[in-house]
Amino acid sequence: MSKALSGIRVLGATRMLAGPYVEMLLADMGAEVLHVELPGGGDDSRHFAPLINGEGSCFLASNRNKKSITLNLRTPEGQEIFRDLAKISDIVVENNRPGTMDKWNIGYEHLREINTGIIMTSVSGFGQTGPYSKRPGLDIVAQAMGGMMFMTGEKDGPPVRTGNAMGDFLGGLYATYGTLSALYYREKTGLGQHVDAALLDSIIAVLENVIPNYVGLGRITERMGSRIPGIAPYNCYLAKDGYVAIGVSSNALWKRFVEVLGRPELYDDPKFNSPSKRVENVEEVDSITQNWVAEKNVNDVVELLNEAGVICGPVYSVDQLINDPHVKARNMAPEIEHPIAGKLRVSGITPKLSLTPAGIETPPPSLGQHNEEVYKGLLNFSDERLKLLAERGII
Amino acid sequence: MSKALSGIRVLGATRMLAGPYVEMLLADMGAEVLHVELPGGGDDSRHFAPLINGEGSCFLASNRNKKSITLNLRTPEGQEIFRDLAKISDIVVENNRPGTMDKWNIGYEHLREINTGIIMTSVSGFGQTGPYSKRPGLDIVAQAMGGMMFMTGEKDGPPVRTGNAMGDFLGGLYATYGTLSALYYREKTGLGQHVDAALLDSIIAVLENVIPNYVGLGRITERMGSRIPGIAPYNCYLAKDGYVAIGVSSNALWKRFVEVLGRPELYDDPKFNSPSKRVENVEEVDSITQNWVAEKNVNDVVELLNEAGVICGPVYSVDQLINDPHVKARNMAPEIEHPIAGKLRVSGITPKLSLTPAGIETPPPSLGQHNEEVYKGLLNFSDERLKLLAERGII
Incomplete structure (x- = not known):
C-alpha cells in the first residue's frame, strides 16, 4: 500500500x-x-x-x-x-x-x-x-x-x-x-x-503567551508546579496509590465536581463561584481537592470524575501507560x-x-x-x- | 514574495x-x-x-x-x-x-x-x-x-x-x-x-527511549530533576544571580571543564575518569560544579565555559530571553x-x-x-x- x-x-x-x-x-x-x-x-x-x-x-x-x-x-x-x-x-x-x-x-x-x-x-x-x-x-x-x-x-x-x-x-x-x-x-x-x-x-x-504577557503586561511567567494561572483546580494530586491530574475549566464543571465531592454547597460559595475567585483561593481549592483524592485510589478518582464529565487522568508511569486500553x-x-x-x-x-x-x-x-x-x-x-x-x- | x-x-x-x-x-x-x-x-x-x-x-x-x-x-x-x-x-x-x-x-x-x-x-x-x-x-x-x-x-x-x-x-x-x-x-x-x-x-x-527501556530492560524512567541518566555533570546550578545549565558530554570536555575549574587533577581521578564513573559519582560531580558556580555570576560562568568550549547557557526568564543578542x-x-x-x-x-x-x-x-x-x-x-x-x- x-x-x-x-x-x-x-x-x-x-x-x-x-x-x-x-x-x-x-x-x-x-x-x-x-x-x-x-x-x-x-x-x-x-x-x-x-x-x-x-x-x-x-x-x-x-x-x-x-x-x-x-x-x-x-x-x-x-x-x-x-x-x-x-x-x-x-x-x-x-x-x-x-x-x-x-x-x-x-x-x-x-x-x-x-x-x-x-x-x-x-x-x-x-x-x-x-x-x-x-x-x-x-x-x-x-x-x-x-x-x-x-x-x-x-x-x-x-x-x-x-x-x-x-x-x-x-x-x-x-x-x-x-x-x-x-x-x-x-x-x-x-x-x-x-x-x-x-x-x-x-x-x-x-512559549505560548509568555512573551506578549511580558511585553504587554510586564508579567514574568514564574514556576508554579503543575498549576496554570487561569484555572483552579488544575493540578496533580496524590491519591493512596499514585498521582492523578484534574482540571476544572468552567463553572459548569465546577458544579459537577463539587457534587461528586459530596459538597454541592461549594458551588455558589462566594469564595469559589467564578474561575477568578477559584484562582484567587487556589490554596483552599487545592486543599479541598487533595483531601478528597487522598482517601481514594487513582482508579476510583478517575472513574468517579469521568462519570461526571470532569476532566482528569492518572499520572502514568511507563508500565501503566503501555497497558492502558486506549493506548x-x-x-x-x-x-x-x-x-x-x-x-x-x-x-x-x-x-x-x-x-x-x-x-x-x-x-x-x-x-x-x-x-x-x-x-x-x-x-x-x-x-x-x-x-x-x-x-x-x-x- | x-x-x-x-x-x-x-x-x-x-x-x-x-x-x-x-x-x-x-x-x-x-x-x-x-x-x-x-x-x-x-x-x-x-x-x-x-x-x-x-x-x-x-x-x-x-x-x-x-x-x-x-x-x-x-x-x-x-x-x-x-x-x-x-x-x-x-x-x-x-x-x-x-x-x-x-x-x-x-x-x-x-x-x-x-x-x-x-x-x-x-x-x-x-x-x-x-x-x-x-x-x-x-x-x-x-x-x-x-x-x-x-x-x-x-x-x-x-x-x-x-x-x-x-x-x-x-x-x-x-x-x-x-x-x-x-x-x-x-x-x-x-x-x-x-x-x-x-x-x-x-x-x-x-518519550524518547522510555518505552524500549522498560520493555527491554525492565527500567522505569523516574524523575531526576534536570539530570539525565548517561551524562554528568548535566544539570542546572545556582550562581550568585541566577541559574545556569551545564552539560559535559565527553571525556575531552571533562578535561577542559576541570581545567576551567582550576582542578586539572580531577581529569584522571579514578572516581571521574569516564562517563560512567562520573554518573556513578554524580552527587560529588554536582557538588564540585555547584560550589564553583556558586561564587560567580551567571555571565561569568557562561563566558569562562564557552571560551573553553564547554556546553552551557543561562536559565533565561522571558525578559532576559528577548534581550539576548542571538535571539x-x-x-x-x-x-x-x-x-x-x-x-x-x-x-x-x-x-x-x-x-x-x-x-x-x-x-x-x-x-x-x-x-x-x-x-x-x-x-x-x-x-x-x-x-x-x-x-x-x-x-
Whole structure:
C-alpha cells in the first residue's frame, strides 16, 4: 500500500536525536531514508547507554523504517559519493555543527549546483546564523536559554528540564514542518531550498503567551508546579496509590465536581463561584481537592470524575501507560522485532492518516546493512569497488 | 514574495490552542487561513485571562496571519455556508470533540462528497478512535497519561507539568506534519484524506527511549530533576544571580571543564575518569560544579565555559530571553502591532527557509474582520444577504 511520501528519497547525515528524528518522521510516512553513518562505529547513539543486548536504546527508538549505509564524509572520495547520492535524492537532512557540511564540500550551495531541486534541512543547537551559531548545542541548554526551564518546576524549587529531550524533538518537528512545506513548494516550482531549524528557536516557539504577557503586561511567567494561572483546580494530586491530574475549566464543571465531592454547597460559595475567585483561593481549592483524592485510589478518582464529565487522568508511569486500553487501541506502543535486541516496544506513530496510514515496516537497521543494496543498486558500484572502499575505510 | 504554501486555502473550525496553532503554522508559510468563529463571542481564547487592553493574550499569541470570519455552525444554514467554503478550500482544520463535526453535517465524509481532494485535520485530546475518544481533553491530562509528567520534576517531589501547554503544541505540530504529508500525496494523486491527531498520542511520541527501556530492560524512567541518566555533570546550578545549565558530554570536555575549574587533577581521578564513573559519582560531580558556580555570576560562568568550549547557557526568564543578542539576530521575539492591544512581541518563526521565508504579515484579526472580504469575495453574497445573516446570528 502506498504511503504519503512514497517515492521520496532522503539522504541523512545525522546522528544522535534531532536529525535522526526528522529522518524517522519522513520514513514513517513512506520516504526511503538512507541514514549515513561513519564506518566502524556508526551513529553515536548506537553506543549510548542504556544498551539492550548491546544495542543502544536511543538508536532503537529513533531509526525504524530506515536503511543504513556507511560512508566517511571526512574523505574527499566519501564526499564525492555523498554528492552522487544527493543527485538522486529529494531531501538531505543533517545535524552537524554549522559550517561542517560546507567544510566537507557537501553544503547546500555545493549540492544545489548538482541538484537544483534538492531540499537541505539542517538542525542545530543555535541555527545557521547569529552570534552563537558555531556553539555546540545540548538539549538542556536549549531548554534553559529558550525560557522553558525557568517556568517549569515547583514554585520554591529550582528550574527543571523536562524528563525527555524536548528541545531535540521540537527541533525535529519544526524541521519536518519546514521540510514538507519546502517539498510542496518544490512540487509547484521545481526549486529546492535550505531549511534552518534550531533547538533554541524551537523552544522559544512553544512559549505560548509568555512573551506578549511580558511585553504587554510586564508579567514574568514564574514556576508554579503543575498549576496554570487561569484555572483552579488544575493540578496533580496524590491519591493512596499514585498521582492523578484534574482540571476544572468552567463553572459548569465546577458544579459537577463539587457534587461528586459530596459538597454541592461549594458551588455558589462566594469564595469559589467564578474561575477568578477559584484562582484567587487556589490554596483552599487545592486543599479541598487533595483531601478528597487522598482517601481514594487513582482508579476510583478517575472513574468517579469521568462519570461526571470532569476532566482528569492518572499520572502514568511507563508500565501503566503501555497497558492502558486506549493506548493499546491507538497502537501507541507498538511491538518491533529487532534481530539482536529482540522483541521490543517503541513509541507509536501519530497522526493517523485515513488513506495512507504510516506504519512500522522495518526495525532499526544494523550498521551498513544496506550498503550493497544502495551502492550497487543506486550507484552501480561493482563488488570489487565496494570491497576496496570498505578496505580503505571509506564505506 | 511568494511563500511555500501560497495558493493553499485553509478553513479552520477551531478554538483555544492546538487547532489554532495548526492554522498558524500553515498561515506563517503563506496559506490563506479562514478562522471560523462563533458570532458574538468568537474563539474562547479571545476572553481567556490575561487580557492586554481587553484582548486575550492566548489569542494574540496564536492567530497572526489569519482572516477571521464569523459563522454559527450549530445552524443548518451555517453548516451549508461552511460546506460551500469547504468546496473551495484545500484543508479543513478542527479541534472539536470527536463526533461534533459529523453531528453538524460537516464531518470528513460530508466534505469528501463535495470535494474529493479535501484534507481534514482533526486534533483532539484522545483522538477520533479508541475507548476514551469522546472524553474531553486538557493539556495536563495528556501530559499525565502520556507518561511525561511522571518523569518530569525533582527526584523526591511530585510530578510536574511543563510550564507551557506542551500537549497542545505537540498535538498541533504532529497534526501539521500529517497535514503536509497528506498535501504532498494529494498533489500526486488528487486524493484527500482525514488526519487524526491527539494530544495524548503526541506526548507518547516524544518519550524518547522510555518505552524500549522498560520493555527491554525492565527500567522505569523516574524523575531526576534536570539530570539525565548517561551524562554528568548535566544539570542546572545556582550562581550568585541566577541559574545556569551545564552539560559535559565527553571525556575531552571533562578535561577542559576541570581545567576551567582550576582542578586539572580531577581529569584522571579514578572516581571521574569516564562517563560512567562520573554518573556513578554524580552527587560529588554536582557538588564540585555547584560550589564553583556558586561564587560567580551567571555571565561569568557562561563566558569562562564557552571560551573553553564547554556546553552551557543561562536559565533565561522571558525578559532576559528577548534581550539576548542571538535571539534578536534570529528574530525569535518579533514585534507585532495590534490595533487594540498595541505594540507587542510574540514567539518568532522557526524554521528559517532560504527561498520562501515565512513571515508575519498581519496581526491577529478582530472578530469577523474578514466577513465582507470572504463572503462577498469568495461566495458572492450580496450586501443584503450579509446583513440578514448577521441579524439572524448566523454570521
